[in-house]
Amino acid sequence: MILTGISDEAGVTLEAQIKATQTLGWKHVEMRAVEVPGFAKGNFHDIPDEAFALAAALLEEAGLEVYCFGSAIANWSKKISDPFQITLDEVDRCIPRMLRLHTKFVRIMSYKPADTDDKTPPEVFRRIGEVTRIFCDAGLQPVHENCMNYGGMSWRHGLELLAKCPGLKWVFDTGNPVLNPDRSKPQQWPRQDPWEFWEHIRDHVAHIHVKDAIYVPSKNDGDYKYPGQGQGRVRDILRDAMARGYDAGISIEPHVAAVFHDSSVKASEKDMFDGYVRYGRELEKMIADIKAGQPGRDSANV
Numbered sequence: 001m002i003l004t005g006i007s008d009e010a011g012v013t014l015e016a017q018i019k020a021t022q023t024l025g026w027k028h029v030e031m032r033a034v035e036v037p038g039f040a041k042g043n044f045h046d047i048p049d050e051a052f053a054l055a056a057a058l059l060e061e062a063g064l065e066v067y068c069f070g071s072a073i074a075n076w077s078k079k080i081s082d083p084f085q086i087t088l089d090e091v092d093r094c095i096p097r098m099l100r101l102h103t104k105f106v107r108i109m110s111y112k113p114a115d116t117d118d119k120t121p122p123e124v125f126r127r128i129g130e131v132t133r134i135f136c137d138a139g140l141q142p143v144h145e146n147c148m149n150y151g152g153m154s155w156r157h158g159l160e161l162l163a164k165c166p167g168l169k170w171v172f173d174t175g176n177p178v179l180n181p182d183r184s185k186p187q188q189w190p191r192q193d194p195w196e197f198w199e200h201i202r203d204h205v206a207h208i209h210v211k212d213a214i215y216v217p218s219k220n221d222g223d224y225k226y227p228g229q230g231q232g233r234v235r236d237i238l239r240d241a242m243a244r245g246y247d248a249g250i251s252i253e254p255h256v257a258a259v260f261h262d263s264s265v266k267a268s269e270k271d272m273f274d275g276y277v278r279y280g281r282e283l284e285k286m287i288a289d290i291k292a293g294q295p296g297r298d299s300a301n302v
Contacts, residue, residue: 001242003283004028004067005252006209010276011269012041014055018062020273024280027063030107030251031055032070043072045094052097059101067249068105068143068171068207069098073131075109076148080123082111091131095138105207105249106135107171108142110151110161118183120150120157125164136167143171143207146197152176154184154192155200162204170204172197173253174232175211179222191215194233198240208241210234210283211253214300224255226282228298235298239290250287254279 007029010020014036021029035041036058039051044066047055059066072078073090094106110120110128128144128151135142144161146152151161162168177197181189212230213222227234238250257267257275267275289296 001247001287002028002067002249003252003280003287004030004249005254005276005280006030006032006070007276008033009252009254009257009272011272014058016269016273018058018064020276020280021064022062023277024284026280028065028067028249029059030068030070030249031066044069045071045090045097056097056101066101066103068107068251069094069103070107073106073108074111074128074149076112078109078111080111080121080127080150084127087127087131088134091134095135095140098140099138103140105141105143105171107145107207109145109147109149111149113148113150113153113183117150118153118189120153120160124150125161128161128168129165132165132168141169141206142167143169145171145173145209146176146180146201147173148176148180152180154182155197156184158197158201159204169206170201171207171209172201172205172237173209173211174198174227174234174237175209175213175222175224175230175253175255178213178215178231194231195236198233198237202241202244205241205246207249207251208238208246209251209253210238211255212298213255225300226254226256226279227252228282228286228296229300230298231300233298235286235290235296238287242287242290250283252276252279252283 007017031044177192177194182192212225212232257271
């Protein structure tokens with residue numbers, strides 16, 4: 001297995017992201033947002049060419065490889081009513097940068113559904129199918145994340161997306177089902193079951209994001225926790241993945257200090273850095289316990 005992390009959760013600057021990765025002793029990063037000296041923060045595929053060249057040089061100097069691009073392609077900030085050219089332009093910027101860094105995986109999504117949607121529009125399949133084809137033709141592997149998107153509305157929606165987009169694979173996020181409604185069931189939609197989602201999608205999983213949370217109905221949102229302390233069935237899912245021979249990437253996305261999609265959540269640079277490093281250590285311990293045959297359970301599921 002390759003341990004990595006969505007490194008902007010350790011800090012906004014590339015310097016902080018590199019330092020946190022080196023503190024953990026890891027050799028890989030999953031690049032999402034980054035700020036390099038002299039340039040504004042942006043997604044790794046959107047920052048200017050000069051900023052990307054500097055970032056690539058600094059990562060190589062630090063001995064770090066980019067395991068996955070955490071792209072903004074068709075993510076929760078985009079709607080299917082937006083021009084498709086926005087998506088295609090992001091893909092076009094992403095591919096040469098992935099090839100430059102010898103990065104195989106790119107995380108994509110499938111646009112944000114309307115609040116009442118429970119079916120995936122055919123245009124989503126067309127667009128994500130085309131995006132998948134373009135990446136695969138370049139020798140790269142797009143992986144779709146179960147998040148606030150059409151493919152993440154339930155495991156059934158996820159399997160439908162995979163079936164209609166040949167070549168697409170999945171990045172399974174352990175925490176997102178805790179927070180997302182299961183739109184395949186009758187309204188009022190219940191929250192998704194992380195284990196149920198995992199059981200049905202696991203044969204298509206090429207990458208894993210570790211996030212954990214406890215759903216809080218009063219605020220229709222979650223309290224984010226360290227791995228194993230929430231309702232994400234993190235330990236059970238990793239144990240099952242490892243028993244099935246999974247040996248690919250496991251990437252932390254802590255949210256314990258900062259929440260990428262929620263600008264109201266403020267955190268100091270120290271809190272972000274310390275929370276990220278602790279999260280990585282907690283994950284390492286969990287994996288070691290699983291390998292040693294320890295029977296531990298996630299605390300929120302005891």
